[in-house]
Amino acid sequence: MAESADGSSRTPSGWGYGTERLPVMLDELAGHGSGSVELPLDLAWSGLRVFDLGDVKLLLGLYRIVLNNGSRNDFVRYLNREHLVRHWPILRKMLGRRVRETWEDAFPELRRPGTA
Template sequence: MARQPVSVPVPNAFDVLCSQYAERLPARLEDLAGPIYGTIDLPLHVAWSDRRSYTLNRDLLIAQWPVLRTLISRPARHAWETASPELATATATAAA
């Protein structure tokens, strides 16, 4: 008797990346209470790329989002805008 192959659903790569990015986001933009000027140096276990200095400020992020969103991947952009709809609103306002 021949065995029937077991069908295992393969997750969509976009959905997997969006999920991974979403796990790294702050719970809400209000949690980004860093300075408007200056930088924050993140520890290596948080930012493992060559760049570890950032300005983490909610208002600055919203103001810069229309440009920043063009510099990141589509899954990262989707995760940020889904978690924080005010970022999508900032983009629509800038385009108007």
């Protein structure tokens, strides 16, 4: 891994999951708070592509797909700050360690109490 000018770890390849993929602030997440969301084929290439945000299981599925496979632009477009923070305790269990740690290191408000 390379180190950025601010001393944080950066993953130089597209195969990694580094902080450069994340928004600068969670407030940038401008995704829908309700209704249905349709993901493009490059994110949801297998199975369901339309997700009803009123159904928590579908919302969690959408967020898992976007968090694991998305780019910074996808995060901003499809994720909603309030949903992410509210459902993070469940979502974090659905994500790989590297994804979970990258988001929690960048946004301490996502960490569970006592896991600083």
